[in-house]
Amino acid sequence: MEFDCSVIPEVCANMCYGAYCLGVGVDLTLDNANKALKRQRRKAAGCAPNPNRCSVKNGAPPGVNCDEYPFASTDIQGTTKSRVNRCVPSGQNSKQGSKIAKFKRKHCPNGCNFEVGFANPNLAADFCPGQYKTFLMSVLAHLTPLSSSMRWHPVELRRGSRRATWARTIREARCQQRAEGAVSSSQVGS
Template identity: 50%
Template sequence: MMKSFALATVLALSASLSSAASPKLMLRQNNPDDLMIFNCVDMPEVCTNMCWGAYCRSIGTGLTYDKPDASEKRRRRRAAGCLVSGGNRCSTRKGYDAGYQCDEYPFASTVGRGASDERVNRCVPAGQNSRQGGTINSFYQSAYCGGGPCDFTASFGNPGAAGVSYCNAYATPEDCDVDDDNQVVGPGGTQDPTEDETADDGTDETDPGEEEPTTEDKKLRKIKKRSKTFVGRYRTAVGTVIDVPGGAYIGQRAFYVEPVNATLWAEPAAALMGVQEMVDNLVVKETKVVEEIETWNAPAPAPAV
């Protein structure tokens, strides 16, 4: 009887320790060089904005999800230029077409780890913005990020897709010279938005997909330095072509999302879905870099005027 009790106690203690250790095990998966792939076929205007900020404004692709509260995210959206006096920059109130939202880079939920602390924005179709938000928040909720905080590197899948601009700017800096009134550098700063500076599209609220449990270990990983002029083009195990400034290595992990219901991922449904609805329709999958297509050395792109 005593032996049975002792055995049961040991098994219970072992299970408890195993359960308590799991958050740390998940956190150990976090590597700032791991790639979050945004499929530019599904969000060409969003990729255009991210590439313009990353390459033409030297913001870079290294990002840290630091679990900001709603107030901090509003400050970052204001710094990016999305929250302006009289309403969202991309709203009909400001004379923009219906069905557009203001997309900021870096994301309001992140800080950049590049050479510039600027924040930029572009008016993009609401459906594309929703797909980007679903991709980001699904990643945050995955075992990789564990609810955050976590470091990662944004990567642009199929950067040559129709409707995508600036994603080759790392190799050809002159691409940044294209005149585009829709690309805006935000005013920066850390001021709180006024009551008159609102998004009007629900993005002022806390993103439901980011309300995740905190992990026990909140220490950010040491960032591995990479060359700012070396660029590589690679293929993943699922066939996606990606460009990685600084280069990648065979076997490097990358994450992407796939919709459970393709109809909800497509227009017009995507534009009508909330963040958590989009997250619930996505599955985060892991792949890896399997082939180096080409690499080149390129001059660092000059900031756009």
């Protein structure tokens, strides 16, 4: 299931943070959870009960919802990874929810394993891999003399090179800084 980060950048930032910084990953299991189980999963992420930290009653601006990753409709059983939440614009959260519901109806009405993908991750979403590749290509570009002028030449990143280590280091540092508003469920008070 692919999400367009140019359309839902705040939601993508939350998903990428959970997937890549917390290590939940992008391989998820969509199951046939009932409402009670989904509520329990939202609570584990810090998005329930209502009002939650993204509610106007708790000081959040109007027009935002609590978004959880992994989704309330997915099982992360067998892992010690936590769920994460972020206050996101309501419209973006609704678009994500509609996409998940449509995917479930069309591709896995009885539940299935699937992979979350991110289109245009470098346009808006923090913590998504594409952002770091684009950033590194610009940082690692170098000037090369060509006759009497200078030209930019991007340096290709190769697997196993020292530059790949820079990519991991930058991403790890960015994850440590955390996205504003991203909260691990282990840090959410009851």
